[in-house]
Each structure stands twice: as C-alpha cells, then as structure tokens.
Amino acid sequence: MRIAVVGSGALGLYYGALLQRAGNEVTFLLRRDYEAVSASGLTVRSINGDFKLDKVSAALRPEEIGETELVLVGLKTFANDSYQELIAPLVGDKTYILTLQNGLGNEELLAELFGSYRILGGVAFLCANRGEPGTVHHLGAGRIELGCFADAPESLLTEVAVMFRAAGVDCRQVRDLKSARWQKLVWNIPFNGLCTLLNAPVDRLLTNAATRSLVRDIMLEVIAAANAQGLQEPIPAEFAEKMLVFSDGMGPYRPSMLIDREEQRPLELDAIFARAxxxxxxxxVQLDKTSMLHSLLQFVSAEC
Amino acid sequence: MRIAVVGSGALGLYYGALLQRAGNEVTFLLRRDYEAVSASGLTVRSINGDFKLDKVSAALRPEEIGETELVLVGLKTFANDSYQELIAPLVGDKTYILTLQNGLGNEELLAELFGSYRILGGVAFLCANRGEPGTVHHLGAGRIELGCFADAPESLLTEVAVMFRAAGVDCRQVRDLKSARWQKLVWNIPFNGLCTLLNAPVDRLLTNAATRSLVRDIMLEVIAAANAQGLQEPIPAEFAEKMLVFSDGMGPYRPSMLIDREEQRPLELDAIFARAxxxxxxxxVQLDKTSMLHSLLQFVSAEC
Incomplete structure (x- = not known):
C-alpha cells in the first residue's frame, strides 16, 4: 500500500518503519528528522530487535508526496489546526485516513474536513520515544486497536489491520472505537498528566503510595465517565487495577507529554483533558480530579 | 514579660525581635542562626522600617533558658514531636504557651502535654522569610488573631494582646480561635499547596486564569469544611474573592512551604492538609481538591 506518514514523532516513525520494512511504499513527512533520514535512513531500536532502513522516502511538504492511498496521522493533537494544510494535498478520491493520535475529537475534525467515509481511527498502546535525529526507540508494547469512525467500509478496516499484522504489529479490529479511545484515556489522563505535572517517570508515581492511590482514583473517575458515553460494553472497575499492574512493568518510562514538556513543546491538553x-x-459525570489536573497542567504549559 | 521563642524561623525571629524592641526580655532558642545572632545580633528588614537589635539573648538548648513567663512557639509543625523536649524545660507553674504555628492540632497537642489552662493560640497573617543568618525579612502583613484554646484566663489573653500591640503588632483578640485558624487555612491550603507543587510564587498563580480559578475553587471547598466545624459565625463565600484580591497585592511572594521545599526541609502537610x-x-464535607493536592505534595515531599 502507498502510505504517507503525517506527524513523524516516535509513533509515526515507528509504525511507518515497520510498514516499510514489510514492503509498503511509505513516505514520511518530516521536519526535525528530515536531513538525518534523507542522508542516512531510519534506525529503529526496539525491544523486539533493532533494524535499520537505509533508504527512506522523506518529504518536507505534503505537495512533494501528492495523492496517496493511506494517510497515517501521528501528529501531536495541538497541531490539529494544520490538518488541512498537511493532509489535503495527500487526499484523492480513494484515499483513506487513519489517525493514531491521542485523545478525543481527532476523527471528528478529520471527518469534517475530508468526509467521514474515509476516516479510520486507531488507538496505539505504544511506549516509544524519539532518539537522535533518524532514530526511534521502541521501549514497550505497541498494540493497535483499529475501528471505523463512522461509515468507512469494514473491508477497508480489515485490509489495514491485515497490513499492520503483516508488518508485525499486534493489530486488533474493534467494533467500538469509542471504547478503545476511552480505555486509552484511562491510562493517558493519570499518567501523562501526573508524570508531566510532577516531572517524574511512571515507576516513581507507582512506588509512592500517595500518587499510586491518586492514579487509581483518577482511573476510576475516567472509567465512570467512559461508561456514560454509550459504549457497547462498560469498562469494569477492575480495569483500573489491571492497568496499574500493567504499568508496573513499564519501569522508568517517560510518557509523551512529559517529553513534550522537557522539549518545551505544547502539551496535548485539549484532546486528552478538556474534551474528556x-x-x-x-x-x-463530573471529572473533578481530571479537571484539577487539567488546570495544573495549563499552568505548567503556560510556563514552558 | 520574660519570653522564650521556640522555633526561630522567620515568624519567631520577627515577632521576637519586635517584642524585644518594645522592652520585653526575650530569649531565642536558635539553631541555624545561633552563631550569627550571638555574635552580631538580629537584623529585621521590614516594610515598616528596618531595625537592628545589637544584643540578643540566644540559646541552643532550652535548659539554658529555664522557666519563663511566656513560651512563643513558632516551630514548623513537622517538628511538633519535639514539643516535650524543647518546651518542657521552659515551663513552670505560671508559664503560658502561645502557639503561632500553622494548621490544625497544635493547641490540642500542647494542651495534652502541658495542660490546657496555659495554652493560647494565635493565627499570624505574616509574609516573612529568613535572610542570611541573623536577618529576617518582613515582606508584608503581620496581623495576629489571638484566642484562648480552652480554659486559659481571658485576662491573660488580653495581657498578651496588649503586649503585642505595644510592640507595634496589629493584634486582635478573637472569641473564636477555630474560625481564625480556618480562615488562615483558606489561604494556606491553596497558596502554600499550589505554589509548592508548581514551584511558583503567588503572583504567577494569580495571573494564570486556570490556577486563579483553581485557587478560588479550593478556597470555597475549605470554606465549606470550615462552616461545618461549628464556628460561631460562618465564613461567607465572598471571603474567597476577598482573599484573592488581598493576595494580588502580595506580588512574587513565596509562601513558607515553597521555601521549605527549596531548602529541602519537610513540608507541613499534616497540620495544613491531612488534619483539614x-x-x-x-x-x-469531602475536601476532594485539598485531598488531591495533599497527595501530590506527599509525592513532592518524598522526592525532596
């Protein structure tokens, strides 16, 4: 499949590299990594084994890429006001758009701009960070849960899922994309939020009794809100404990928002916090703790 | 009056200096400032005019002071487990103890140890920081609200209040010490808490719309809890707005807990947060925001 990766942060680089390695024709729309990738290719350091793509197709502007079959959107959500500028030149009659971005509201905005029939949504459970230009570090997990946003054909979803699986990604088709999005928020809201606020990796939050308990309380609050969204199946309260134990295995992982803070980028507060x-x-359902965390992060963000 | 100041942080040094200047016989129990004060006296840099006490009576151990008429307690509350050791040698039949410490539970513990009939409580609305050893900076305010904790004689309260007023302190006798304590918590919980968490002075919190609003919400939550404590008169909701406007005048003031964090001292979390x-x-009354702030500060405290 011909694929354009828009938003080549850790997520875009990682999945794009896997898809290229599996034989797809991938072009990366790059900024920071453009020169390094053009000159020397793309290196993936992964818990599943390192590999390097020597020749990578890179572009600085979407017009250099033109119409493609699939647009893989990995943009930071604070850049969603660039959707039109970055994606429109890639879209033809038969182009589909898959967003793997965080939070809520991305599919809706893409559908408004490009038509709901071509929009797929995915939730990536991936621990990855960018390294030096041209290198991405895959630290853990990597599962994608894929769903149709509205009226995209189910057959297309299957085709994309098969493509990811062929590339070695644990990719599952889900009937309820909304549920997958909220399940990820159950992790993202406490961990991206508190790690960023406290400038600490996941394990330090989990080994401190006060913050471990706070993480759990925030998870339960988000689960309550999720279950008021008309999901096909409610998320059980035990999901919080399961996610805590899962996160215990992450060690000193620094969530993407903490890295955004460290690199003085904007924070994805609207998509992850305000919309939830x-x-x-x-x-x-009043998300009081999430709302307080959002206020605190707005302060942190303004100070960056 | 013969006075021993126990806990010679900014508050103890400031009020002790004023009381000495007014003719009282004051001895300071010191640690950090002992050498500087013994050698060169005590300097007060105050918005009301600087002054210096050339000769100051300083002690390293309470046994050097012995029985006194009034013990002025300005200890950080995390040192309250030193009450017995630091105060007992100062107490005779006619000794009274006045605590000007932050938060809740101080009078109760002093009463338990030394008898409730000798305990006075005061709430100090003071902006002051220690400078180099032997110097204290008085940055703003300074009012004390004095009350009897239980069965101390009203006449004694009056005597102490008159003494403070003679020393130039705006000192008011209040019938409801509990109300004064909670009114101070309305300020202390949001400002000590959020300034310490976010490592920012008062004005930065107030000029950011998100944190200004959060400060107000926390104040209203504390007011609701205060009004469930059987105060003689309820604290009106408008008190929150009044405190916000009052705090606007503080500029880049760094509350004591933020300074404790900077100087890697323990934080007064029990007295100000846990007990409230x-x-x-x-x-x-569930203090959800205060409780979340407490959890976050427990993490900060453990990381210091």
Missing amino acids: VAAGAKSG | VAAGAKSG
Missing part, C-alpha cells in the same frame, strides 16, 4: 472533561460533563 | 481533610470528612 467536557464529554463527562455532557453525560452527567 | 480529616476534620472535613468527620463533619461530612
């Missing part, structure tokens, strides 16, 4: 709080409120 | 949350819960 708003969705909760709309369905009668 | 417990008092609220006992009277049916």
